Amino acid sequence: MVEASDLSYAYQGTDGPVPVLRGTDLTVRGGEFVAIVGPSGCGKSTLLTLLGGLEQPQAGTIRVADRDLRTLGAKELESFRQHVVAFVFQFFNLLPTLTAWENVLLGLEAMVPMPRDARQRADQWLERVGLAAKRDRFPGQLSGGEQQRVAIARALAKETPLVLADEPTGNLDEETAAAVLELFVAAQRMSGSAVVLITHDAKIAARADRVVELTRGRLHEAPWVARYGVDWPAGSPPAQAGRGPA
Numbered sequence: 001m002v003e004a005s006d007l008s009y010a011y012q013g014t015d016g017p018v019p020v021l022r023g024t025d026l027t028v029r030g031g032e033f034v035a036i037v038g039p040s041g042c043g044k045s046t047l048l049t050l051l052g053g054l055e056q057p058q059a060g061t062i063r064v065a066d067r068d069l070r071t072l073g074a075k076e077l078e079s080f081r082q083h084v085v086a087f088v089f090q091f092f093n094l095l096p097t098l099t100a101w102e103n104v105l106l107g108l109e110a111m112v113p114m115p116r117d118a119r120q121r122a123d124q125w126l127e128r129v130g131l132a133a134k135r136d137r138f139p140g141q142l143s144g145g146e147q148q149r150v151a152i153a154r155a156l157a158k159e160t161p162l163v164l165a166d167e168p169t170g171n172l173d174e175e176t177a178a179a180v181l182e183l184f185v186a187a188q189r190m191s192g193s194a195v196v197l198i199t200h201d202a203k204i205a206a207r208a209d210r211v212v213e214l215t216r217g218r219l220h221e222a223p224w225v226a227r228y229g230v231d232w233p234a235g236s237p238p239a240q241a242g243r244g245p246a
């Protein structure tokens with residue numbers, strides 16, 4: 001589903017380019033659930049934006065669902081973002097003037113062609129996230145956990161082969177985070193979606209099929225995270241980050 005190889009990406013700093021990804025490789029099989037962990041600022045979100053076609057790497061190749069992202073024109077990229085990937089962010093990005101149901105429907109209406117069962121799908125996914133009774137509420141009338149569930153319903157209702165989630169449980173209490181996590185597992189099961197999810201939480205990572213750690217611009221398999229947790233010094237730059245138990 002995802003074949004990213006030798007990715008380089010640098011942001012432009014005041015004193016020149018600041019490299020974030022340096023020869024990053026990632027392979028994700030169809031239907032696989034991969035958790036990405038790593039110290040703050042190591043480049044996890046940057047990697048996700050590249051996989052989702054929101055930015056282009058300065059070097060390296062990304063193939064997603066048999067598409068080489070470098071070769072896609074603007075229209076094809078737009079279609080890729082509507083039909084192949086769905087994003088879930090830490091800060092829900094719901095439209096405050098639309099109800100929960102309208103927010104979910106909006107994501108489907110952006111697809112071309114719009115799925116014929118868009119309205120039913122919006123209802124189905126709101127039901128799956130446990131919010132059928134609150135479908136007509138505005139985001140401001142929902143708790144943080146409920147808003148996140150609407151945002152997840154909006155993404156998962158698209159039933160794309162790839163779901164990219166950037167710390168979707170970062171703002172939630174433990175119980176709500178666990179419930180939200182199960183929604184991604186449900187998407188994997190029901191839609192066969194591959195899920196790539198960034199987290200700082202070892203319990204969340206433990207639910208994934210595979211855990212990879214991003215440090216010093218590269219990804220490494222990190223099965224120990226699920227067993228031992230993550231223990232990077234708070235605020236440490238990636239170069240000084242601990243590797244955790246072997």
Ligand SMILES: Nc1ncnc2c1ncn2[C@@H]1O[C@H](COP(=O)(O)OP(=O)(O)OP(=O)(O)O)[C@@H](O)[C@H]1O
Pocket residue numbers: 011012020038039040041042043044045046047
């Ligand atoms: N638009 C930008 N311009 C310049 N530097 C940026 C920009 N966005 C991110 N960075 C820097 O690039 C590095 C990687 O950022 P990124 O958000 O990808 O890290 P992250 O691993 O997702 O962090 P966190 O876990 O804290 O969310 C950081 O040092 C960040 O300060």
